[in-house]
Amino acid sequence: MRESYFRARRIRGNETMRRMVRETSLSVDDLVYPLFSAFGSGIMKEISSMPGIYQQSIEHLVEECREVQGLGIPAVLLFGIPESKDGVGSDAYSDSGIIQETIRAIKREVPGLTVITDVCLCEYTDHGHCGVIEDGDVDNDATLELLAKEALSHVRAGADMVAPSDMMDGRVAAIREALDNSGFSSVPVMSYAVKYASGYYGPFREAAESTPQFGDRRSYQMDPANRREALREASADIDEGADIIMVKPGLPYLDILRDLRNSCNLPLAVYNVSGEYSMVKAAAANGWIDEERVVLETMLGFKRAGADIIITYHAKDVARWLGRN
Template sequence: MNSNHDSFARHRRLRQSAPLRKLVRETTITTSDLMYPLFVVEGEGVYKEVSSMPGVFHVSLDHLDAELEKLRHLGVLSIMLFGVPEAKDSVGTEAYADGGIVQRAIKHIKAFDSNFVIAADTCLCQYTDHGHCGIVRDGVIENDESLELLAKTAVSQARAGADIIAPSNMMDGFVTAIRHALDEEGFSHVPIMSYAVKYASSFYGPFRDAAHSTPQFGDRKTYQMDPANRVEAIREMESDIEEGADFFIIKPALSYLDIIREANDRFPVPLVAYNVSGEYSMIKAASANGWIDEQAVVMEMLTSMKRAGASIIITYFAKDVATYLREENGGGAQ
């Protein structure tokens, strides 16, 4: 059968082999794109897997060096740090205590290797006995009262040596309050990575097991965003940039790739996609049952986040991905 070879484009020419496909690939993942969430806990001798998150552990400070060595060996040098305290109260005192678990962990990590970039999660939910992200009065989460404590938390984390303050509380005005507090205390150089767009998502369940932060009453829908809203996300990001955020997080990532894409088109700041716990656990469960090729699915998923516009991906898969990349490159660094 004769055909007119000039009548259509031959896009397949650039797909003929794996090396050729790799040569023209538009979007790639490297270890420099990844930030690993790490859960530090009080006590000694703790290295305990989170039941709903296979491969993710609660780590006490005396086991932290081994975990840090694994990350360093894999080339993952960015950490999102979460603390799980022993004591909780109504105002989350341990969140802003200079001797709190996160503050001690920051100092420990910096002493181990100052090249680690530490983003400190700045919230109260892990530290309050009611599990909410701010002060509660008569069943209501009080926005303005909470800002003072969140600012104190940020300053204590910066004083301990955090490289980035990452406020996740979704109180109105939290970036302004934290920026002013950091500047007044001599930390004007410390950037804020705001959880500007944090949806009230059903994908957070396993994280709440890990952080022991499940609300004891109600939910967080009065301060986290409605998953149905897109324009509201743009307003949130605009506000946070105006208030002094240096970059911001969109969370969750997989069901909100449209928001990441639109943010990338609108705002000239680095974007951070948070590949959250539910997204992680679903893949781990499906892989354990033999239903999917875990490595292929993980890489496809994270590539979609970077392709959508994310500069950084916070992911529990960071160690797995770093291992895949080393194997692909014969053990070489990425």
């Protein structure tokens, strides 16, 4: 047997060598931590389907933001649970709404932490859909005005970035125009450009209290069977002025993540969603998997597929594990 043929194990023999040739790296700088802000005080309610994740009133959420910043995580993504809901999601764009008050508190108490806000109406409407209902479905164009108002109200309260998740056609352009016309042309938009109608959102619906009261969201979220459509959706949002584009969910759509990485040069985010988180937590609680190893492998998978930013409920644990290594 000749000795010159390729032997992959030559560069796997010890940890120092493996570090030297490692192709993909994971950093705390890659992470965004989602948070659920609830109206009221003294609220610290664990979400039954998401162990370790809570609905929190503002004073508790601010304390968690201090912890997040102390771990080196650069940003949080805010979702709101309002005091009351109505047909047009009024609290979403109220100057005294739950998210607007939360932004002000974080900016006052935890300066330097980047605050990203989810822009959608589903958490604020009594019907649980992402926009204005007409004839039993969401009216796309009637919803755009409200989404633009919501984004503008978040930025006026101090948000550093807005992230529209509604999947209405044209919403990036509407939000970009509203921000630019109000003197906020420097505020970036991170678009949920590719958001599938997924079964992986179940635990989030409990966390955000946003389950649709009738029908489903398949008329505006993407069909999981479609791949090429993702490129069209992302291209449209880029043309409308998106600064960052996102794929949601993460693990079942790594092919989409790679397609987008190959086709555009914008920063690319991925949302490691609630169902993905909860499955890992459940398996780990039963002793079926090594949680740390599986989570870090998952994060590397997102990075390897092309993600620059990972939105994940595992963020605090990942930051601790990376800091220990």
